[in-house]
Amino acid sequence: xxxxxxxxxxxxxxxxxxxxxxxxxxxxxxxxxxxxxxxxxxxxxxxxxxxxxxxxxxxxxxxxxxxxxxxxxxxxxxxxxxxxxxxxxxxxxxxxxxxxxxxxxxxxxxxxxxxxx
Amino acid sequence: xxxxxxxxxxxxxxxxxxxxxxxxxxxxxxxxxxxxxxxxxxxxxxxxxxxxxxxxxxxxxxxxxxxxxxxxxxxxxxxxxxxxxxxxxxxxxxxxxxxxxxxxxxxxxxxx
Numbered sequence: 001x002x003x004x005x006x007x008x009x010x011x012x013x014x015x016x017x018x019x020x021x022x023x024x025x026x027x028x029x030x031x032x033x034x035x036x037x038x039x040x041x042x043x044x045x046x047x048x049x050x051x052x053x054x055x056x057x058x059x060x061x062x063x064x065x066x067x068x069x070x071x072x073x074x075x076x077x078x079x080x081x082x083x084x085x086x087x088x089x090x091x092x093x094x095x096x097x098x099x100x101x102x103x104x105x106x107x108x109x110x111x112x113x114x115x116x117x
Numbered sequence: 118x119x120x121x122x123x124x125x126x127x128x129x130x131x132x133x134x135x136x137x138x139x140x141x142x143x144x145x146x147x148x149x150x151x152x153x154x155x156x157x158x159x160x161x162x163x164x165x166x167x168x169x170x171x172x173x174x175x176x177x178x179x180x181x182x183x184x185x186x187x188x189x190x191x192x193x194x195x196x197x198x199x200x201x202x203x204x205x206x207x208x209x210x211x212x213x214x215x216x217x218x219x220x221x222x223x224x225x226x227x228x229x
Contacts, residue, residue, distance in 0.1 A: 042205060043217075045216060045217070105166060108161050
């Protein structure tokens with residue numbers, strides 16, 4: 001399994017500001033993913049971040065709102081831009097386990113709990 | 118239509134009973150299925166995976182997959198209060214290769 005850390009673990013922000021969330025993995029991984037989990041909801045994939053290429057965003061998420069960087073195989077950042085109270089969520093990064101491709105197993109970071117006032 | 122649909126819950130069982138969690142999926146190409154457990158305020162953790170038809174047992178947990186019926190289940194035997202959590206049924210592969218498709222989750226409460 002991979003050990004994943006995220007910073008910050010939580011933050012309270014004012015509307016209109018931006019927050020950058022960092023995700024660090026203890027081993028090199030090809031695919032990293034960013035999810036959002038709104039209160040009482042399941043996880044929704046925001047985008048897939050691959051090193052050396054632009055992130056691939058899911059329907060309903062755009063690069064201007066959620067820019068992502070992936071400078072190397074162990075690190076990624078997600079920025080939540082021009083925040084509004086609707087962005088209050090837990091943001092999680094995950095990595096694909098280096099096991100059989102058939103499994104597509106993912107390990108999750110501890111999450112960043114964001115509250116926008 | 119949700120791609121992975123779980124029985125809505127919440128589910129409440131007495132300690133020592135069997136908890137049965139079910140889900141169905143719509144993408145016939147899905148290859149792997151996972152059950153993640155998520156405690157309140159924590160990130161999801163993988164407890165079971167299955168990709169072949171039939172049953173897979175691991176301790177008190179049994180995952181079942183029926184690809185013909187597009188049905189996945191998780192049985193928890195001898196339920197303990199520490200099993201109280203949200204259980205997420207997750208599909209992978211198929212038309213969304215490399216991505217996970219999450220069900221909405223089932224809240225399980227095991228009461229003493």
